Amino acid sequence: MAERSPVTRRTLWLVLSLVFAFLYIPIAVLVALSFNEGGLPTAWSGFSLKWYASLANNSAILSAALNTLIVALVSTAIATLLGTLLAIGVEMRRQYGKGLEALIFAPMIIPDIVLAIALLSFFSMLNLTMGLHTIILAHVVFNLAFVCSVVRARLKSFDWSIVEASADLGASAITTFRRVTLPVIAPAVIAGALLAFTLSVDEFIIAFFTAGAGRASTTLPMQIYAMIRFGITPEINALATIVMAVSITALTLSQRLNRGIIGQ
Amino acid sequence: MAPALVWLTALMVVPCALVLALAFFRRGIYGGIDYTFTLENFGLVFDPLYAGIFLKSARIAGTATLIAVVIGYAAAYAISAAPRRWQPVFLFFAVLPFWSNYLIRTYAWIVLLNREGLITQLLRWLGYTGEPPSMLYTEGAVIAGLVYNYLPFVILACYAPLSRLNPELAEASRDLGASAATTFRRVILPLTVPGIAAGAVFVFVLSIGNFVTPALLGGGRFQMIGNLVYDQFLTANDWPFGAALAMALIAIMLLVLMVQALAADRASGRAAQTKGDADG
Numbered sequence: 001m002a003e004r005s006p007v008t009r010r011t012l013w014l015v016l017s018l019v020f021a022f023l024y025i026p027i028a029v030l031v032a033l034s035f036n037e038g039g040l041p042t043a044w045s046g047f048s049l050k051w052y053a054s055l056a057n058n059s060a061i062l063s064a065a066l067n068t069l070i071v072a073l074v075s076t077a078i079a080t081l082l083g084t085l086l087a088i089g090v091e092m093r094r095q096y097g098k099g100l101e102a103l104i105f106a107p108m109i110i111p112d113i114v115l116a117i118a119l120l121s122f123f124s125m126l127n128l129t130m131g132l133h134t135i136i137l138a139h140v141v142f143n144l145a146f147v148c149s150v151v152r153a154r155l156k157s158f159d160w161s162i163v164e165a166s167a168d169l170g171a172s173a174i175t176t177f178r179r180v181t182l183p184v185i186a187p188a189v190i191a192g193a194l195l196a197f198t199l200s201v202d203e204f205i206i207a208f209f210t211a212g213a214g215r216a217s218t219t220l221p222m223q224i225y226a227m228i229r230f231g232i233t234p235e236i237n238a239l240a241t242i243v244m245a246v247s248i249t250a251l252t253l254s255q256r257l258n259r260g261i262i263g264q
Numbered sequence: 265m266a267p268a269l270v271w272l273t274a275l276m277v278v279p280c281a282l283v284l285a286l287a288f289f290r291r292g293i294y295g296g297i298d299y300t301f302t303l304e305n306f307g308l309v310f311d312p313l314y315a316g317i318f319l320k321s322a323r324i325a326g327t328a329t330l331i332a333v334v335i336g337y338a339a340a341y342a343i344s345a346a347p348r349r350w351q352p353v354f355l356f357f358a359v360l361p362f363w364s365n366y367l368i369r370t371y372a373w374i375v376l377l378n379r380e381g382l383i384t385q386l387l388r389w390l391g392y393t394g395e396p397p398s399m400l401y402t403e404g405a406v407i408a409g410l411v412y413n414y415l416p417f418v419i420l421a422c423y424a425p426l427s428r429l430n431p432e433l434a435e436a437s438r439d440l441g442a443s444a445a446t447t448f449r450r451v452i453l454p455l456t457v458p459g460i461a462a463g464a465v466f467v468f469v470l471s472i473g474n475f476v477t478p479a480l481l482g483g484g485r486f487q488m489i490g491n492l493v494y495d496q497f498l499t500a501n502d503w504p505f506g507a508a509l510a511m512a513l514i515a516i517m518l519l520v521l522m523v524q525a526l527a528a529d530r531a532s533g534r535a536a537q538t539k540g541d542a543d544g
Contacts, residue, residue, distance in 0.1 A: 103273075114510045
């Protein structure tokens with residue numbers, strides 16, 4: 001802000017401070033309350049980790065966390081594989097058919113509630129027993145679209161002639177992929193996988209509709225939603241703090257690996 | 265690429281087509297679906313009761329969009345005016361909350377707004393002794409939640425064109441005697457409209473179909489389209505009507521995206537025209 005008048009500069013800094021206060025105060029309050037002995041937002045009664053300890057003894061939360069981990073890991077693995085292959089296929093052929101673009105773009109913009117009821121109708125029409133496996137099937141849909149878009153961004157600047165050179169020199173398609181293509185796109189693939197993992201860990205509505213009846217397939221966001229509807233409990237604050245720490249770590253890693261995806 | 269396309273077709277295209285088809289059937293007497301063709305479900309969408317919910321959803325989404333764009337643009341402008349090496353850091357921290365859990369970010373507002381929440385405590389501490397204000401479970405709370413959740417994206421969308429802006433353009437405008445306000449209105453704003461439009465469409469589309477925020481911050485009986493769809497599928501058990509509502513939601517979304525695409529086309533056409541005139 002070098003060439004601006006002092007008044008303008010001060011206004012701009014004020015705007016920034018206000019916006020960051022707006023963005024971070026609600027989160028900071030949650031984190032602070034999770035360490036509050038009494039657990040109430042009304043009074044600070046001393047630092048304590050007891051709400052974290054009580055989380056560790058809550059079997060409903062632990063089993064939900066395990067379910068979330070299973071769903072996120074499996075759906076991320078499938079989506080990373082399929083999404084990467086899709087990105088390579090589309091970019092290598094340079095086929096930007098409008099229908100194809102729409103198909104790949106759609107999972108990212110379709111309202112969650114619409115995809116959720118569509119999958120619920122579909123699964124129940126097939127008489128499929130719903131559970132973790134149906135959540136995984138559903139999560140792969142949007143995860144593969146995100147992985148694909150991250151990898152495609154990387155491939156835009158990829159020089160395909162080195163793939164041809166590798167083939168001319170006698171390398172098989174698999175060797176070319178392993179030794180030439182993969183090393184170039186690896187950071188984007190990992191960044192895409194981390195993004196998919198985070199999205200899956202946080203996803204609530206689609207999981208809620210495709211989990212089927214019963215508590216066996218409750219995921220962490222479903223558990224959090226039930227707890228929030230029930231009322232404010234100090235345990236949610238602790239749980240929220242842990243979940244935020246996990247997603248923010250995964251995203252920061254993803255950002256570092258693939259500079260500028262989020263910034264583009 | 266074939267497996268991925270099969271996956272998308274089987275688990276997105278086919279289910280969505282199924283929902284579209286469902287919307288043309290009748291609800292069975294005992295829940296279920298009666299496979300006789302009807303247009304009743306779409307007629308019901310325009311029933312004053314439900315049309316009212318659509319209008320309310322559009323109003324709430326529109327208000328949230330407007331507020332988010334004003335705050336987001338101001339923030340993006342301030343970031344783009346900061347020293348160059350600080351800009352990526354500010355941008356990163358502006359977007360970071362966007363990647364934490366949506367439910368948790370919404371829950372944070374329950375902690376702030378409830379009757380014995382932090383804002384009430386703050387008012388008491390400042391000497392307020394009356395009844396605690398009822399802020400939670402209002403339309404305002406829903407709007408605040410939507411703005412809070414989607415603001416980072418608007419900042420990101422507006423920052424992109426602002427950071428690419430050639431500072432010499434603004435200088436030239438000032439040198440030619442335009443005031444700061446005129447320079448902003450006639451030079452900076454038109455060049456950054458694409459970013460504003462992208463951010464606005466994003467907030468509007470995600471807000472109008474939102475289910476979680478109205479359910480948590482609007483209270484039990486507060487309804488937007490998303491909640492209405494939810495009810496038809498999980499409580500009222502009228503899947504055909506729920507399907508028709510979902511299709512209406514998709515139609516609104518496509519309409520908004522089309523308007524944006526048209527506006528973007530016109531804007532880039534005009535930019536090319538202006539540039540051609542200047543070059544000529």
